[in-house]
Amino acid sequence: EAQVTQNPRYLITVTGKKLTVTCSQNMNHEYMSWYRQDPGLGLRQIYYSMNVEVTDKGDVPEGYKVSRKEKRNFPLILESPSPNQTSLYFCASSRRLAGGYSTDTQYFGPGTRLTVL
Amino acid sequence: QKEVEQNSGPLSVPEGAIASLNCTYSDRGSQSFFWYRQYSGKSPELIMFIYSNGDKEDGRFTAQLNKASQYVSLLIRDSQPSDSATYLCAVLEYGNKLVFGAGTILRVKS
Numbered sequence: 001e002a003q004v005t006q007n008p009r010y011l012i013t014v015t016g017k018k019l020t021v022t023c024s025q026n027m028n029h030e031y032m033s034w035y036r037q038d039p040g041l042g043l044r045q046i047y048y049s050m051n052v053e054v055t056d057k058g059d060v061p062e063g064y065k066v067s068r069k070e071k072r073n074f075p076l077i078l079e080s081p082s083p084n085q086t087s088l089y090f091c092a093s094s095r096r097l098a099g100g101y102s103t104d105t106q107y108f109g110p111g112t113r114l115t116v117l
Numbered sequence: 118q119k120e121v122e123q124n125s126g127p128l129s130v131p132e133g134a135i136a137s138l139n140c141t142y143s144d145r146g147s148q149s150f151f152w153y154r155q156y157s158g159k160s161p162e163l164i165m166f167i168y169s170n171g172d173k174e175d176g177r178f179t180a181q182l183n184k185a186s187q188y189v190s191l192l193i194r195d196s197q198p199s200d201s202a203t204y205l206c207a208v209l210e211y212g213n214k215l216v217f218g219a220g221t222i223l224r225v226k227s
Contacts, residue, residue, distance in 0.1 A: 031213075033215065035217075040125070040219055041219055042123075042205060042217045042218055042219035042220050043161065043205065043207075043217040044217070045214060045215055045216070045217075048213065048214070048215075050213065056213075056214075058214055058215075059214065059216065090160060090161070105163045106151075106163055108160035108161050108162070109160065110160055111160060
């Protein structure tokens, strides 16, 4: 089954304690991305990756790190989490995002609800 | 900061009616536009993609794009209660950055 998995699904942590949210896809997709979703603000892109070892900042990268050492995995790292990073996080992947008149479906993971106390 | 704006709603329509959802964007260079549907507590799912000016139809959904006026809309014909969800407009900016609007809540009343 084609899917994007995220772990953990729920996490409560404290300020300053480093954490990693894993994301993995089994569709051999090149494009992967992390978003955070907050009420009234919609989805905001944190980082994205066009392929292995190629990553770039989205709109809200501050306080986050990512890596893309393998095509299937795209972990999100919070080195020193703060309460303003409390949010719902989604990982997504697609073969490509858009090219000319066509696009590929972007598959979203189930989400990770993070609370930073 | 490039922006994508949507009316937050909720937009309430009776079953069987046409629901019209609108989105405006600020980046004139944007080329690709997406509509996602997100049910409460679920992940977003892509329902429409449009690249060219004009209309694109897929079943009960029609996406409309007007680049000169910088708006994109989604029409849902014969709305069903199962269409009740949040609809997210997204715009692909230069550099493959995908910018989402805050979403419009649609409620279809039976």
